[in-house]
Amino acid sequence: NAGVMQNPRHLVRRRGQEARLRCSPMKGHSHVYWYRQLPEEGLKFMVYLQKENIIDESGMPKERFSAEFPKEGPSILRIQQVVRGDSAAYFCASTGGKTGNTIYFGEGSWLTVV
Amino acid sequence: EDKVVQSPLSLVVHEGDTVTLNCSYEVTNFRSLLWYKQEKKAPTFLFMLTSSGIEKKSGRLSSILDKKELSSILNITATQTGDSAIYLCADGTQGGSEKLVFGKGTKLTVNP
Numbered sequence: 637n638a639g640v641m642q643n644p645r646h647l648v649r650r651r652g653q654e655a656r657l658r659c660s661p662m663k664g665h666s667h668v669y670w671y672r673q674l675p676e677e678g679l680k681f682m683v684y685l686q687k688e689n690i691i692d693e694s695g696m697p698k699e700r701f702s703a704e705f706p707k708e709g710p711s712i713l714r715i716q717q718v719v720r721g722d723s724a725a726y727f728c729a730s731t732g733g734k735t736g737n738t739i740y741f742g743e744g745s746w747l748t749v750v
Numbered sequence: 751e752d753k754v755v756q757s758p759l760s761l762v763v764h765e766g767d768t769v770t771l772n773c774s775y776e777v778t779n780f781r782s783l784l785w786y787k788q789e790k791k792a793p794t795f796l797f798m799l800t801s802s803g804i805e806k807k808s809g810r811l812s813s814i815l816d817k818k819e820l821s822s823i824l825n826i827t828a829t830q831t832g833d834s835a836i837y838l839c840a841d842g843t844q845g846g847s848e849k850l851v852f853g854k855g856t857k858l859t860v861n862p
Contacts, residue, residue, distance in 0.1 A: 640792075669849060678754075678838060678852040679793070692849060727792065738798060739784075739842075739850060743791040 639663060640742035641710075642728050648748045649718045657745040658710040661730030667691075668711040669729040669739065670703055679727060685711060718749045752777040754841050756853035763829055764861050771824040771856045773839030782842040783822050784850065785813055789835045796824070798842070829860045 639662035649655050661668050667686055671679040681695040685705035696703065700718075705711040715722055728742045753776045763769055775783060782800045786793035797806045802817035810833075813824045826833055836857050840850040 671850075671852075676854075678854040679840075679850070681849045681851065684849055695849075738795055740795060741786075741792040 640665075640728055640730050640740055642726075642742035642745050644745060645743065646746045646748070648750060650750055651719060652717050655715040655718050655722070655747055655749075657713040657715075657726050657728075657747070659713070659728030659730075659742060660710040661728075661732075662740055665730035665732040665740075667730060667732045668705050669731075670711075670713050671727045671729065671741075673725045673727060673744075675724075682713070715747070718747070720749050723747055723749045752841050752851045754839055754851055754853035756837075756839050756856050758856060759854065760857040760859070762859045762861065765830055767829050767860075768825065768827045769829060769858060771826075771837050771839075771858070772821065773824070773853060774819075774821040775839075775841050776820065777841050777851075780817065780820075780841075783815055784840045784842050785822070785824050786838040786840065787835045788838055788855070793838055796837075826858075829858075831860050831862055834858060834860045 641660040643658050669684050670682040673679045683696050683703045684692040688707050700716045702714045725744045725746050727744045729739045731739045755774050757772045784798050785796040797813045799815035802815050805814045810827045815822045836855040838852050838855045840852045842850050
């Protein structure tokens with residue numbers, strides 16, 4: 637799972653600013669997931685993407701959050717006009733290729749909104 | 751909506767003890783149940799269980815699924831301080847999207 641790369645690892649934003657979190661999936665993987673983990677909570681699914689397509693965004697808040705996985709480059713989770721409640725760890729995961737359906741996680745991006 | 755419940759929520763043991771962590775699920779069209787270990791960062795994959803009654807083993811860790819009881823257990827024998835972590839159980843059944851529904855986790859602390 638060390639192959640899923642996320643950056644930044646830590647991000648501090650003031651209320652109202654934008655946060656952009658990036659994820660490069662494991663080599664050979666074409667499916668990317670974003671999960672959010674609030675303090676003392678389990679991981680909650682947000683969105684599932686394949687290259688250039690959003691497959692399932694049922695876990696995404698209706699406003700301010702968006703995700704993309706372009707043909708070239710990493711997947712990006714974008715949070716506009718951040719609020720304190722957005723403070724959480726955001727984990728990216730990937731699957732596909734030779735690892736089959738096993739989902740591997742990156743080390744997370746820890747967003748703090750002040 | 752699918753639901754995954756883990757127990758206990760936290761557990762403190764001494765090195766050398768054996769622990770059993772529980773996971774129960776309420777899902778439609780079950781396909782798989784997964785266990786992850788989470789220390790301070792990325793959840794690390796441990797096991798994927800799809801068939802009832804077949805134990806999966808990796809070193810001192812083992813896990814088994816009981817489809818009749820809609821549950822799974824994760825056993826850790828001869829615990830070490832390095833086993834201290836949050837152990838997450840997840841249902842991997844959600845339609846074709848492969849998304850995981852996680853329980854809240856069991857926080858295991860192994861004291862020397």
